[in-house]
Amino acid sequence: MNRELLERPFDATQIKQRQGAFGDLLDYVEGATVVQRLNDALDGLWSFRVVEYKIDAQEVLVLGQLTHTGISKMQFGKATLTRSRSDNSLISLGDDLKAAATDALKKCATLFGVGLHLYLHEAITQTPASQPVTKPSAPSDNGRITARQLAAIYGIGRAKGMSNKDIRAYAQDAFNRLPDFLSRQEASAVIQRLQGDGHA
Numbered sequence: 001m002n003r004e005l006l007e008r009p010f011d012a013t014q015i016k017q018r019q020g021a022f023g024d025l026l027d028y029v030e031g032a033t034v035v036q037r038l039n040d041a042l043d044g045l046w047s048f049r050v051v052e053y054k055i056d057a058q059e060v061l062v063l064g065q066l067t068h069t070g071i072s073k074m075q076f077g078k079a080t081l082t083r084s085r086s087d088n089s090l091i092s093l094g095d096d097l098k099a100a101a102t103d104a105l106k107k108c109a110t111l112f113g114v115g116l117h118l119y120l121h122e123a124i125t126q127t128p129a130s131q132p133v134t135k136p137s138a139p140s141d142n143g144r145i146t147a148r149q150l151a152a153i154y155g156i157g158r159a160k161g162m163s164n165k166d167i168r169a170y171a172q173d174a175f176n177r178l179p180d181f182l183s184r185q186e187a188s189a190v191i192q193r194l195q196g197d198g199h200a
Contacts, residue, residue, distance in 0.1 A: 001068065006041035007113035009180035012168060015118070027118045027164050031102035034109050041114075042068050048105050053097065055081075060096045064104030066112070073111035077104025117150065117180055145180065149187040153179050156194040170194075 015027050038046050046068040054061045062077045079099035082091045090096075110116050157167035171179040174193065175186045182190065 002041045003113065006037070007116065009117045009178070010037075010115060012178055017165070029106075029115055029118065031106060034106050034114055037114050038066075038109060038112075045069060048108070050101055050104070053100070055093070057081075060093075060100040062097070062100040062104045064101060064108055066105060066108035068112070073108045075104055075107035075111065077101060077107055079103060143184055145182045145184055145187040149182075149184065149191065150179055152191050153187065153194065156191065160194065 010029050010033065014029050014033050016030065018026055018028055046066060048064060048066050051063045051065050051074065053063070059081055060079050063074060064077055065072050065074045067073075077100045079096045081093075081096050083089060084091055106115070153171070154164065154167055157170065162170070168178050171177060171182060171190055174190055175182060177186070179187070179190070
């Protein structure tokens with residue numbers, strides 16, 4: 001297992017956006033991108049199976065299991081049933097099941113560390129703006145950005161009305177790097193600038 005590769009943040013070109021349940025734009029990566037990361041980091045030595053599934057009136061729920069060298073992670077995935085506008089009949093239950101299985105695979109992969117930074121950002125964007133963001137302590141060295149610093153950058157940015165895309169562009173303008181690839185010293189500088197009077 002190549003843990004560094006497994007947990008490496010995805011490049012900006014691999015990150016897509018979709019509308020969330022509450023109108024927010026959420027970052028995600030496509031299923032094929034996650035499969036490629038698993039293949040590269042685990043040398044193809046992994047398997048995925050649908051343990052069980054349930055179909056109700058509005059959505060498909062799938063319990064998936066991802067296994068690598070005897071270690072298994074399980075997570076639920078879901079997909080909304082696609083129905084015809086004319087008569088409300090199901091269009092393709094198979095495609096809906098596939099979508100839910102892919103969602104389960106991606107969520108299982110996060111338990112191995114794949115794309116976890118995207119879920120961290122999503123959790124931050126759904127934090128009430130009134131909740132204070134704790135400023136991380138000063139870095140002890142100039143190593144890679146800490147998870148706490150990354151959370152602070154996105155939390156402060158969102159509190160100022162910035163989207164995830166705006167925050168990534170802000171870091172790139174400042175240091176020619178996405179937030180995930182900043183050093184600790186650079187992250188501290190971005191946090192201080194974001195906490196100033198503006199972000200433009």
